[in-house]
Amino acid sequence: MFRPCRILPMNRPQLTQASRPLTFEIDAINERGEIVPTSIAGEHPLTLYVDKREIVTLMTLGAAPEALALGYLRNQRLIGGLDEIAAIQVDWEVDAVSVTTRHGNGIAEARTEKRTVTTGCGQGTVFGDLMAEIDDIHLPPEAKLSEATLYGLLDSVRHHESIYKQAGAVHGCALAMNVNPGSEILMFVEDVGRHNAVDAIAGKMWLDGHDGSDKIFYTTGRLTSEMVIKTAQMGIPFLVSRSGLTQMGWEIARKLGMTMIGRAQGKHYLLFTGEEHFSR
Amino acid sequence: MFRPCRILPMNRPQLTQASRPLTFEIDAINERGEIVPTSIAGEHPLTLYVDKREIVTLMTLGAAPEALALGYLRNQRLIGGLDEIAAIQVDWEVDAVSVTTRHGNGIAEARTEKRTVTTGCGQGTVFGDLMAEIDDIHLPPEAKLSEATLYGLLDSVRHHESIYKQAGAVHGCALAMNVNPGSEILMFVEDVGRHNAVDAIAGKMWLDGHDGSDKIFYTTGRLTSEMVIKTAQMGIPFLVSRSGLTQMGWEIARKLGMTMIGRAQGKHYLLFTGEEHFSR
Numbered sequence: 390m391f392r393p394c395r396i397l398p399m400n401r402p403q404l405t406q407a408s409r410p411l412t413f414e415i416d417a418i419n420e421r422g423e424i425v426p427t428s429i430a431g432e433h434p435l436t437l438y439v440d441k442r443e444i445v446t447l448m449t450l451g452a453a454p455e456a457l458a459l460g461y462l463r464n465q466r467l468i469g470g471l472d473e474i475a476a477i478q479v480d481w482e483v484d485a486v487s488v489t490t491r492h493g494n495g496i497a498e499a500r501t502e503k504r505t506v507t508t509g510c511g512q513g514t515v516f517g518d519l520m521a522e523i524d525d526i527h528l529p530p531e532a533k534l535s536e537a538t539l540y541g542l543l544d545s546v547r548h549h550e551s552i553y554k555q556a557g558a559v560h561g562c563a564l565a566m567n568v569n570p571g572s573e574i575l576m577f578v579e580d581v582g583r584h585n586a587v588d589a590i591a592g593k594m595w596l597d598g599h600d601g602s603d604k605i606f607y608t609t610g611r612l613t614s615e616m617v618i619k620t621a622q623m624g625i626p627f628l629v630s631r632s633g634l635t636q637m638g639w640e641i642a643r644k645l646g647m648t649m650i651g652r653a654q655g656k657h658y659l660l661f662t663g664e665e666h667f668s669r
Numbered sequence: 670m671f672r673p674c675r676i677l678p679m680n681r682p683q684l685t686q687a688s689r690p691l692t693f694e695i696d697a698i699n700e701r702g703e704i705v706p707t708s709i710a711g712e713h714p715l716t717l718y719v720d721k722r723e724i725v726t727l728m729t730l731g732a733a734p735e736a737l738a739l740g741y742l743r744n745q746r747l748i749g750g751l752d753e754i755a756a757i758q759v760d761w762e763v764d765a766v767s768v769t770t771r772h773g774n775g776i777a778e779a780r781t782e783k784r785t786v787t788t789g790c791g792q793g794t795v796f797g798d799l800m801a802e803i804d805d806i807h808l809p810p811e812a813k814l815s816e817a818t819l820y821g822l823l824d825s826v827r828h829h830e831s832i833y834k835q836a837g838a839v840h841g842c843a844l845a846m847n848v849n850p851g852s853e854i855l856m857f858v859e860d861v862g863r864h865n866a867v868d869a870i871a872g873k874m875w876l877d878g879h880d881g882s883d884k885i886f887y888t889t890g891r892l893t894s895e896m897v898i899k900t901a902q903m904g905i906p907f908l909v910s911r912s913g914l915t916q917m918g919w920e921i922a923r924k925l926g927m928t929m930i931g932r933a934q935g936k937h938y939l940l941f942t943g944e945e946h947f948s949r
Contacts, residue, residue, distance in 0.1 A: 413916050417931075417939035420816070422949060425939060432894055432915035448894060448917070536700070557913035558891045581893060581915050611838045613861060614712055614728060633837035635712035635861050636693050637728070651697075659697035659707060669702055 398598050400472050400491075402459075407479035409433055409451030411579075412556045428556040432581050433481070437461065439488045440495035450552065450559060450580045453589045454479045457580070458486040460592030464619050467496050471595040523621065528646055529602045532626040535570050536669045538605075539629065542572045543653055546607055549577040553609070562586040563607040564594065567627065572605060583610035587619050594623060601625035612638040612651055612661075621645050626666065629653050634661055678878050680752050680771075682739075687759035689713055689731030691859075692836045708836040712861050713761070717741065719768045720775035730832065730839060730860045733869045734759045737860070738766040740872030744899050747776050751875040803901065808926055809882045812906040815850050816949045818885075819909065822852045823933055826887055829857040833889070842866040843887040844874065847907065852885060863890035867899050874903060881905035892918040892931055892941075901925050906946065909933050914941055 409431055417427045436446045437458050444467070449457055455477045462468045468490075476489040490496075542565050552559045560583035565572040576593050580586040587608065594601070601624030608616060612634035618641060620628045628642070629650045639661060642649040648663025660667055689711055697707045716726045717738050724747070729737055735757045742748045748770075756769040770776075822845050832839045840863035845852040856873050860866040867888065874881070881904030888896060892914035898921060900908045908922070909930045919941060922929040928943030940947055 415919060415941065417941050418944060419939055420937055420949075427939060427941075429913065429919060430915050432917035434917075558893075558915050581891070611861070613838075633709065635710050635838050637712035637714075639695060639709060656700060658700055659705060660699075661695065661697050661707075664698060669700075 398471050398596070401596060402471070402474040403476040404455045405477070405479045407454055407481055409481060411450055411452055411552050430552055430556040430558045430581055434484050436485045437488065438485060440490055440493055442495050444496070447585060448581060449585050452580065453578055453593070454486055456592035456596060457585055457589040458488055458592070459595060460588035460590065462488065463591050463595060464588050464622065523618070523641060523644060526621045526645060528621065528624065528626040532602065532666050533569055534567060534605065534627050534648060534667050537570045538567060538572050539650065539653065539658065540656060542605060542607060542629065543655065545572070545574050549574065550579065552579045560586050560608065560610045562590050564590050564599070565605045565607060567603055567605050575599065583608065584615065587616065591619065591623055605629060611635065612649060614638050614641055617641045617647065617649070621647060678751050678876070681876060682751070682754040683756040684735045685757070685759045687734055687761055689761060691730055691732055691832050710832055710836040710838045710861055714764050716765045717768065718765060720770055720773055722775050724776070727865060728861060729865050732860065733858055733873070734766055736872035736876065737865055737869040738768055738872065739875060740868035740870065742768065743871050743875060744868050744902065803898065803921060803924065806901045806925060808901065808904065808906040810926070812882065812946050813849055814847060814885065814907050814928060814947050817850045818847060818852050819930065819933065819938065820936060822885060822887060822909065823935065825852070825854050829854065830859065832859045840866050840888065840890045842870050844870050844879070845885045845887060847883055847885050855879065863888065864895065867896065871899065871903055885909060891915065892929060894918050894921055897921045897927065897929070901927060
C-alpha cells in the first residue's frame with residue numbers, strides 16, 4: 390500500500406501512557422423485573438494544568454488522556470505547536486494531567502483572555518476568533534475521495550467501535566489515510582464527549598507527525614460548526630459522519646470547500662458539500 | 670387532573686420572544702446520485718452579556734433563547750435567583766442576548782473566578798465546586814414513579830420531537846408533571862446542544878415558578894455526570910433517557926438517591942438507580 394513519508398516530530402514531549410479501565414459492570418433491572426448485568430462507559434474528571442496553572446476540567450472516558458490534553462490545547466489555540474511542550478504527565482490518583490512547556494511560562498495571558506466559551510453539543514470550547522480564522526484555512530484543492538473509499542472506510546469503522554458496542558454512551562472518531570482508492574484507519578478514539586474524541590485525534594496527529602491533507606476524518610457525532618472548524622484546523626478536506634448536520638456546519642464547510650458527507654452507514658450516504666472532490 | 674398550585678414569580682423579568690426559524694432546506698446528493706431536499710437544524714451563535722459584560726457564546730438552535738440564557742446563568746451558578754434579573758433581551762441582528770440585573774453590578778467576580786470549564790458531551794459548562802455541592806441537595810424521599818407513568822411519558826415524548834423528526838442533529842428534553850399514575854408534559858425543548866436543552870428547561874422552570882419535586886425530567890441524551898447534576902440542581906427526583914449512562918452519572922445518581930432510567934423506549938427500559946422509588 391502506498392504510504393507517504395511522514396516526519397516524526399524531533400522534539401516529541403515526554404509522555405505518560407495512563408489509560409483508565411474503560412468500562413464497568415453494573416446491575417440494572419429491566420421491564421420484566423430481571424437483573425441485567427450492564428456495561429457502562431467510564432467517566433472521569435481530568436484537570437489540565439499548564440506549568441502548574443489550572444486551565445480546565447475535562448470529563449473523559451480516559452482512553453488517551455495525554456493526546457486529549459495536547460489536542461485540547463491545540464484546538465483551543467492555547468499553544469501554537471508541539472515544540473512548545475516538554476512533557477505531558479497524567480496522574481489518575483489526583484485526576485490531573487500536567488503539561489510542562491519548554492519555556493516554562495505557561496500560556497500567554499493574551500491567549501486565555503481571548504477565549505470565548507461556546508456550545509456545540511455540550512457547552513464550551515473556544516469559538517471566539519475562530520470564525521475569523523476560517524479565511525486563513527486553505528484545504529488542498531486537488532483532493533479526491535471516491536465512493537469505493539468511503540464504503541471501505543464505513544466498513545472498517547464498524548470493527549473499531551469497541552466501547553460503543555459494549556456500553557454505548559460514547560462517540561467515536563477516526564483518522565484515516567486516503568489512498569484513493571481505499572483507506573487505512575490510523576487512529577480511532579472513543580470518548581464520552583465527542584469533542585474529546587476529536588481533540589485526542591488532533592493531539593495524536595501532532596505527536597505522530599501527521600498532516601491532514603491526505604486524510605479523511607470520521608465521526609459518529611453530528612456535523613456542527615465546531616466539528617467542521619476543528620476538522621478544517623487539522624487541515625483535513627474530507628469529513629464523514631453517521632449523523633446529520635446543522636446549518637452552520639453546512640455554511641462553514643461550503644465556505645471552506647470541505648467535502649462533507651453525513652448519514653453515512655453501510656452503502657448509504659448524503660453528500661452535503663464539496664461535490665467536486667467526490668466521485669461515484 | 671390533579672394540578673398542584675404553583676406560585677408565579679412576582680418579579681418576572683421583561684422578556685423578548687425571539688425564536689429563530691428552526692430548520693432550513695438544502696439539497697444533498699445520495700448514493701444513487703439523486704438530489705435529495707434535506708431539512709437541517711438551525712445553529713446560531715448567541716453571545717450572552719450580563720450588564721454589558723460578555724460571558725459566553727452559546728451555539729443554539731434558537732428556539733428559546735431567553736430561557737436558555739436564564740437557565741445557563743442558573744445552571745452555571747452565576748446568578749442565585751430569578752429576582753436578580755430585570756430583563757432578558759435577545760437581538761438576532763447582532764446574535765446577542767442581553768441580561769440586565771436589578772442591582773446593575775453584573776456577576777460577582779468571585780462567581781466567575783470559581784468557574785471551571787468542563788466537558789460533558791462537548792467541552793464546557795461549569796463543574797468546579799459542583800461535586801462538593803451535591804451533599805447539599807436533598808431530593809424528596811417519598812417520591813414515587815410507576816411503570817405506567819413511565820410508559821405514558823415515553824409515548825407523549827414521541828409526539829413532541831418535531832425538529833428531530835424533520836432534521837435530526839438535535840437533542841430534546843422534557844419536563845413532565847408526575848401525577849402518579851400518569852404524567853403531563855409541561856415543557857419540551859430541542860436544541861443542537863443537549864446541555865442547551867436542559868438549560869432552557871431550567872430557565873423556563875424559574876420563569877414559570879415550577880418546583881422540581883413533583884416532576885420527571887426526560888432527555889434523549891446520555892446520562893453523564895453533568896446531566897445528573899443539573900437534574901439534581903433542579904430538584905427533580907426522576908431522570909429518564911432514551912440513551913445509556915456513564916459511570917460517574919451512575920455514581921452521582923446513587924449518592925443522591927435519584928431514580929435513573931435509561932434505554933427507555935416503547936415498553937423497554939433499564940432501571941439503573943433508585944429502585945425504591947419505582948413500582949412496576
